[in-house]
Amino acid sequence: MTTTVLGAGYAGVMAANRLAGRGEEVVLVTPNAWFVERIRLHRVATGLRENARLDLDTVLNPAVEVVQDTATKIGDEKIQLASGENLPYDTLVYAIGSGASDQNGAYRIVSEHETDRLRAALAEAPDAPVTIVGAGLTGVELAGALREAGRAVKLVSTAPGRRAIQAHLRFLAKQGVEIEVGRVAPAELDGLVVDTTGFTVPSLAADSGLPVDEFGRLLVDEQLTVKGHPNILGAGDAVHLDAPNYLRAACATALPMGAHAADVITARREGRAGEEFRMGYVLQCTDLGSGRGRVQFLHPDDTERALAIDGRAGGLVKETICRMSVRWLTQERDRAGRYSWPAGA
Ligand SMILES: Cc1cc2nc3c(=O)[nH]c(=O)nc-3n(C[C@H](O)[C@H](O)[C@H](O)COP(=O)(O)OP(=O)(O)OC[C@H]3O[C@@H](n4cnc5c(N)ncnc54)[C@H](O)[C@@H]3O)c2cc1C
Known part of the structure; x- marks a missing residue:
């Protein structure tokens, strides 16, 4: 069986690596041959960093087949691509993130x-x-x-x-x-x-007649699966899951969701029911420039604890977490199932 993953961001690469390492055939559709560390884009915009690109090869399991294209419509059994090709799929992971183009003429740094x-x-x-x-x-x-x-x-x-x-x-x-x-x-x-x-999301799910919320995010249930479409799962910024209701658009959410979507697919391949998605937050880290930052400790439901680390120490922890978010992908590439995350509230 083949799983086709749409989008090579935090959620998509995590899902692809986790599945490929377990022997699943995986096809990854992505417009670019590189991974974008979106959490670095504010520094790219200001010229403090040249770019936020990493060669896809450096984060992706080599067993994953990469199709460099853009999905334009999702049908029951095939995906229409911008090149005009139709790509058949058995199972689909929708992980196309956020960052649709500007609507009001102002500049943005979403993509x-x-x-x-x-x-x-x-x-x-x-x-x-x-x-x-x-x-x-x-x-x-x-x-x-x-x-x-x-x-x-x-x-x-x-x-x-x-x-x-x-x-x-x-x-x-x-x-x-x-x-x-x-x-x-x-x-x-x-x-x-x-x-x-x-953030705004691309309109692919809505254009394909799939269920979406008022922002165009694909609606998924606790198994990250689309109601009425058991072979379509979703993860990351582009999807909306009602429960737990404190989830926010973040790579801190996209990574566990991508891993969990892979786990649900693996469970079903083995004849088991997938588990419900649960996650809790631990930290929210902010880069405040000039090596300074703030690390805000969180309760699992994303509310703030009294504890925070500021200044240079906060900046150092923030940089470590940015590096870790790539390391979690490469660790998953090298040993599927290694990535784990804190349980929910
Ligand atoms: C400046 C900035 C700072 C941030 N800082 C933080 C932070 O500190 N901590 C944090 O947790 N989060 C942060 N975020 C948010 C975080 O980057 C996103 O939540 C995260 O990238 C979402 O991951 P994703 O995998 O859902 O989507 P993305 O990382 O956006 O990846 C989606 C992928 O899908 C591809 N794609 C899009 N359309 C299609 C299509 N039709 N067909 C095929 N592929 C497609 C895109 O090219 C992209 O590669 C920040 C975001 C920005 C912009």
Whole structure:
């Protein structure tokens, strides 16, 4: 039996490695011959890092067959590809992530393509101040990187709820970032404006008539399986699972989901029922630029604990976690089933 994985991000590569190492035939469909460390894109945008690419060969099990193409429609037994080919499948893992193209003209750093667009605009206007809308992790990390690169930065956001975000904003204010609390529409602002208010997902699931939520994310059940389509599973940013209800778009979520999708497929091949997906969070790490960071300890349900590590120590832990997120993929490539994750709340 063959499993076809759509998308070579954190979820897709994890699922492909876990299955291939157990002897499953795996086909991976990806537009690019490289893996993008999306969690590094804020540094690529600001020119602090050349790119966020790793050759696919360095993270992927060599037994996986790579089809360099883009899925344009998912049918019952075959996938339509942008090249015009039709690719038959037995089982499908939908892991195409987030980062659809911009909707309001503002710059974004959700994908490599959009990051390059911002990088070019910054290079063209080296003295122009930058306004970032949104103080989630992406906005905060971009502000820190822009300050490290010597840019004038304004960050506009609604009042921060989480303690970690309040701490990030205090730190960034000390670094010279102008903080403005309020709700603005990025399209109404002038100058170099970066919208970091959220991720959007590609419309492939909706275009294929599969069940989606209001954001276009593929709906999956606790076995990460699409209702009415037992041979289609999903993992990562591109899917929505109601329970547990605290899951957020993160590589910290995509990696366990990719591994669990593989485990459900393996269980079914062996005549067992797949288990329900459960995971708990431990840390949320933020890169605040200039080697500084914050590591916020979390309860499994993603609420904050009182404990955090700030400053250079926080920056060091953050860098270690970024490296680990690639190491978890290569370890899974070398020994399938090695990756494990904390249980849910
Ligand atoms: C600047 C930035 C910083 C971040 N920092 C953190 C962080 O510190 N911690 C954290 O946990 N998360 C962080 N994230 C979020 C994290 O990067 C995403 O949640 C994660 O990448 C999701 O993994 P994924 O496998 O679902 O999708 P992705 O990593 O986006 O991979 C999806 C893959 O699918 C491919 N694809 C898309 N469409 C198709 C198609 N039609 N056919 C075939 N392939 C397709 C894409 O090319 C891509 O390779 C950050 C994101 C950004 C942008």
